[in-house]
Amino acid sequence: MKTIRPSTPLALTVLWLLALLLSSATLPQGNASAAVAPTTLELIATDDARIQAGSPDVNYPGGFLYFSTLNSQFIFTKFDLLALPANATIDSAELRLNFTGVITGPNDIEVGRAGAPPWDETTLTWNTQPAITWGGPVKTVNANGIVAWDVTTSVQGWHSGVAPNNGFTLRGNGGRQVIADSKETCPVTNATCIPPTLAITYSTPPPAGARPDLGDAPDSSNHVGIANTAYIGVNGSFPTVWSGTPANQPAGPRHENLTGEGILGNFLSRENEADGGPDEDTLNNILDGGADNANNDRGDDGWRNRTASFNHCERTTLDVRVSKAPAATREIMYLNVWFDGVHDGDWDDTQRCQPDGELLDVPAYEWIVQDYVVDMTAIAAGGFADIAVTSQIVLNTSPDKAHWLRFMLSEERAVLAPNGEADGRGPNPNGALGAYQFGETEDVVQKPHPAGEHGTLELEKRVITGGEPVDLLGIVTYEISLRHVGGSQPIQAKIRDELPYPLVVFPRIDLSGVQYVIASSATGGAAPLQADLDIKPPQGGNPPHHVVTWQGTLEPNAEITLTFLVRVVTLCQPNQQTTTITNIAQAQANGASAISDQVDFSAKCPGYNELDIEIGGVNDPSIDPNDLNSVLLG
Structure with a gap:
């Protein structure tokens, strides 16, 4: 537990501020008339829900978004604008829905x-809906696909603070039923x-x-000297505040950025400290105005797939943009990424x-992501790359609660705590490094998604031989396809194929290097596109x-295919000509029973004579398998 930092005496505060104003760590505003090239930020809804007059007390937080007769069904959707820089000038804004059904x-x-009061997708009903201001743009939906409405004026008002951001409400004008995807039915991946x-x-x-940066997760060891709430009834002990941290206590990560190297997302907002001093966003990251608050940093736009699942004792895939x-x-x-799974x-x-x-x-x-190496040479100068990162096994013993995450990009590895694990801290200001020289820290609150419905898994195993019986030491191709049929939310699934001894996975060598198993998805919606060979x-x-x-994860109606080559080695009885090789692949959804599929092919035995018509049946158990271990372990 970090001790509370003493507040800075007034005289020292004045000297500190003067030093900031005269040093390279001040926050210059730049020339507003020489704006950089426009940037387009695509935000996924944080909340979406349907309400209907015929079921006034029923909450519909998941499933498709239905539009039909006038004032019988309303759709609510809301977006978090924290990823938008505080000093941004909004040129345009579009609300987009993907329509998948024009029924009649x-x-x-x-x-x-949507007006007051603020609403939440897990509790919204017809009888609890907020006030609504109609008279906005209207678009005719007559075919499947994306439809966009110009909502520039509304977003400009929210961004400037003229109006509260309670999101949008949509309704049909009395025409036929049309259906759009929600964030639960169609995640961004x-x-x-x-x-x-x-x-x-x-x-x-x-x-x-300079572009110094710190995080904005709640830190109860702060200069203000008050508890900083992480969740209702839970104080935040995330290392966020940097200056004044004792040498034996965890300091928040600070990135100096005297010159540019890499940041998360497209934008970084500058601040000299998390809980006080100059801040490009005007609001301090935490404890602004000396009050109990956090999550005030703008431009946290690095994490792309905000609909990712964090299932306990499983891996997840995070899409992260690095510029x-x-x-x-x-x-x-x-x-590095951290996830407060214990809440x-x-x-x-x-x-x-x-x-x-x-x-x-x-x-x-x-x-959950430990010192993942980002190859900066693979990113064009002045450009960005969206990177799919597979996590460690996730600890999440509170799946129905909110969780704070920290995403951190730095030129050095994560700083370890005394127990040998990293806990989100950065270099201590009293240490040799003092602070990270480059990078950015972004802290995000993740809400659990309303429960949708899983579809069913279908598994298919294929073998491509080029003719049978297959030659001894010949090559066959195995393909395993797993499909998620139907459903309204992603499903966590796994594939396992234990090859019968002594079959050996054979490498492919091409311009991209050595590959043992190729993972692909013709449909999209499968992640990660990476398999393991053990x-x-x-x-x-x-x-x-x-x-x-x-x-990994399969979205509704998505498919993953694993393809790999196998060297055929057989164990046969004396004088046996051919043998049948059987392989069974298995797949399983989280918490469900395993499914399987089997393929067979015939292969030649040692000493095969095509003029000998005697056909053998099974591998000979009398042959010592240790004689072939070198083929596997080689």
């Missing part, structure tokens, strides 16, 4: 503004589907001078858990086996 004819859809999206094109003044400065010189940077206001927890289908316990982490060690009298595995 076209309908004119009108956009209004599926390229063929688009959840409710707010696309904002904006301009900002060009950056000038590279035009004059950057570093070849690598490090990405206790810190990121220092680790527990053991047993994944479905596994025999052994494994560690589950709140430090060796199951000898157990008792059983020899080692090659095991192909995949674990």
Whole structure:
């Protein structure tokens, strides 16, 4: 537990502020008339829900968005504008819905503004709806696809603070029923589907001078000296505040950015400290005005797939945008992510858990991405890359609660706590490094999604031989396809294919390097596109086996295909000509029973004579399998 930092005496405060104004760490505003090229920010709805007059007390937080007769069904959708820079000039804004069904004819859809009181998708009903201001833009929906409404005026008002941001309300004008995707039915990771999206094109003044950055997660060891709330009834102990941290206490990560290298997303807002002093956003990141608040930093736009799932004892995939400065010189940077899965206001927890289908316990982490190496040479100068990162096994013992996350990009690895794990801290100001030289920290609150419905999994295993019986030491191709049929939310699934001994996965070598298993998705919506090849060690009298595995997320109607080559080695009885090789692949959804599919092919035995018509049946158990172990372990 970090001690409370003493407040700074007035005289020192004045000297500190003067030093800031005279140093390279001040926050120059730049020339507002020389704005940089416009940037388009696409925000996914944080909340969307349907209400209907015929069921006035029923909450519909998930499922598709239905439009029909006038004033019988309303759709509410809301967006968090924190990723929008505070000094942005909004050029245009579009509300976009992806329509997937025009059931009985076209309908004119009108956009209004939701007023007071603020609403939440998990509690909204017809009888609890807020006030609505109608008279906004109208678009005719007569075919499937994306429809956009110009909502520039509303977003400008929200951004400037003229009006509260309670989101949009939409309704049909009395025409036929049409259906659009919600964030639950069509998460952002599926390229063929688009959840409710707010696309904002904006301009900002060009950056000038140093660009120091800190996080905005609640930190109860602060200069104000008050508890900083993380969740209701839970104080935040996230390391966020930097200056004045004792040498033996965790300091928040500070990134100096005297020159540009890499940042998260497209924008970084500058501040000298998290809980006081100059801030480009006007509001301090935490404890602004000396009050208990947090999450005030603007421009937190690095995490792209905000609909990702964080299931306990499973991995997840995070899409993260990294931008590279035009004059950057570093070849690598490090990405780290923390997730408060215990919901206790810190990121220092680790527990053991047993994944479905596994025999052994494994560690589950709140430090869910650990020193992931970002290849900065693969990013164009002045450009960006969206990177899909597979996490460690996630610790989440509070799946129905909110969670603070920290995304951190830095030129150095994460700073370790005394227990050998990183807990979100940065270099201590009293240490040799003092602070990170480059990068950015973005802190985000994740809300659990309203429950949707999973579809069903369909597994298909294929073998491509080029003719049978297959030659001894010949090559066959195995393909495994797993489909998520139907459903209204992503499903966590895994594939396991344990090859019968002594079959061996054979590498492909091409311009991209050596590949053992190729993961692909013709439909999109499958992540990650990466599989693993493991060796199951000898157990008792059983020899080692090659095991192909995949674990990830499938959106509704998405498919993942694993393709790999196998070297055919056979064990046969004396004088046996051919043998049948059987392979069974298995797949399983989280918490469900496993499904399987089987393929067979015939292969030649040693000494095969095509003129000999005697056909053997099974592999000979009398042959010592240790003679072939070198093929696997080679």
